[in-house]
Amino acid sequence: MEKKQANRPIILIFIAVVFILCLFFLLPQSEKGEKNRSNEEQLANLLSEIDSVGQVQVYFHYDQQREQQFLAVTQQEKLSGVIIVAQGANRADVKIMLKETVGHVLQIPAHRIQVVPMQIKEENK
Template identity: 55%
Template sequence: MDKKQANRPLLLIGSVVVIVVIFMFTLNSTNKGQQRLTDEQQLAQILSEIDAVGQVQVYFHYEQEVESGNFLSLSKGQKMTGVIIVAEGAHHSTVKSLLKTTVSTALQIPAHRIQIVPMQMKEEEK
């Protein structure tokens, strides 16, 4: 009976370590998806502060590069390949041009990879 009681603290410590590792893994994997969303929201908030732009929604498109071997595919990571911006003021060509230039400069991606479209007006605004 002494051996069973002596092993209890080790079992308890081992269980706590396993639970903490699982919790950290789960937290880390959910934060990666939230980080991308946060970046999109942050850019949308900044762009909406520009004069005559109005409300903005942003979507980042990522392309995952995959290197294929005979039986093995290795993921090299994600690369941003495009941005879609939906903005209230995008029906004005000057606002559209300003948004495209600003986003291209801020994200260091070519302007042809940025699509700016006008936001659909809501019923109460028509």
């Protein structure tokens, strides 16, 4: 009976450590996802205000780099590419302007930016 009671603090400590590790690994990822989505939405809203561009959707692609240290894993995300879907992207001048603008704002080369026309969806009446 005494042996079971002696193991109880060890089990509680183990459960607490597992819980803290889960929080450490899960919460930062969800916060990063929300931040990235917010940045995508902000850029899309800004680009849609440019003349002849129309509605815009933006997607950021990140390369993840993992560094493992004793009892810690750090993840860094590096922006490696952008996809822009825009109504006005079927015009060459709009496509070039979007690539140049996003390249300057995000400090990435033009070959990492893909601009494609948005599909026109007809509403069912």
